[in-house]
Amino acid sequence: MLCHSRGKRSQGVVGDRVQWLPSRDEGTIEAIEPRRNLFFRSDAFRTKSFAANLDQVLVLIAAEPAFSSQQLSRALIAAEAAGIPPLVILNKSDLTTPHQRAWDWLAPYRAMGYRVLSASLAEAGPEQRAALLEELRGKTTLVLGPSGAGKSTLINLLVPDAQALTSELSRALRTGKHTTTSTHFYWIDAARTTALIDSPGFQEFGLHHVDPMHLARLMPDLARHVERCRFYNCTHRHEPGCAVTQALQVEAADGPISADRYRIYQELFEELSRPRFA
Ligand SMILES: Nc1nc2c(ncn2[C@@H]2O[C@H](COP(=O)(O)OP(=O)(O)OP(=O)(O)O)[C@@H](O)[C@H]2O)c(=O)[nH]1
Ligand SMILES: [Mg+2]
Ligand SMILES: [Zn+2]
DSSP: OOEEESSSSOOOOTTOOEEEEEETTEEEEEEEOOOSOEEEEEOSSOEEEEEESOSEEEEEEESSSOOOHHHHHHHHHHHHHHTOOEEEEEEOTTSHHHHHHHHHHTHHHHHTTOEEEEOOGGGOOHHHHHHHHHHHTTOEEEEEOSTTSSHHHHHHHHSTTOOOOOOOHHHHHHHTOOSOOSOEEEEOSTTSOOEEEEOOOOSOOOBTTSOGGGGGGGSHHHHHHHTTOSSTTOOSSSOTTOHHHHHHHTTOTTOOOOHHHHHHHHHHHHHHHSOTTO
16 A cells, blocks of 8 residues: 655655555554664765564665675664664575685674574575574564665565565666665565565665764774773773773684674774764
8 A cells, every 4th residue: 555654754664564544545643653663874964764563673684785894784783773683695696706715704603693594596406595584583673785786686586576676786786876876675575574675785884873982882893892991981092901802813713703793893982973964
């Protein structure tokens, strides 16, 4: 049922539960039910909501096009900030050598406790399809990731009549355009217990809604150390008695922090400490 919002601007986001009234052959949204959670990013000048009422955020990446650890970490931090469990899938395992390199490179993310899976979505057989369904069953999952990673390919694999637009990578890269331009909600099963949300790829993933003093607690590899810092308001940069910087230097018993992840922490801390509209 196509429903319109009453005001000029829609307050609703994908995944919202709404109360609506029929008006002729369409409907009018009367109220939006309280949200369980809201997943969004916030750049310097605006906030962009992805979806609401999620059970899981699937960060879909692939060795090609290359993704940065910044992008991945930002998406994971946003999921932690919204209190939504993330799942990482590294797609395009048929591109054997770059895929293996990317898989090795994801080792710190596995070590910090994230579920990281490998897939070849373009050529998935019944077994891989069943394994993927197992990860998603009974949940509403937002599929997130850089343009060209295979988000729409995943939707088409699991939602038989979705026909989400996918693009040849070369074309996507040449034009710099995103094939998917809006966010779509798909039920996977007739009983409507499992849903997937396709979203446009992102380049920038602003985290301006995150308090820099809270950042380390949203990064599991850092978070496991912060309780042992000497100062309760430690920024984990230059303070004496900082358990995070100590973990960088020695192989700590409860897990080391990779240099790359600590660099991301430092850069994000700086970024989030700057006034938002400066
Ligand atoms: N080699 C290989 N290519 C794949 C695989 N999965 C998807 N692709 C290709 O990658 C390209 C991009 O896939 P899409 O599903 O359109 O990517 P997307 O994440 O939806 O991209 P945007 O909509 O732009 O954000 C297409 O040409 C797919 O056929 C895979 O497992 N292996
Ligand atoms: Mg797409
Ligand atoms: Zn510290």
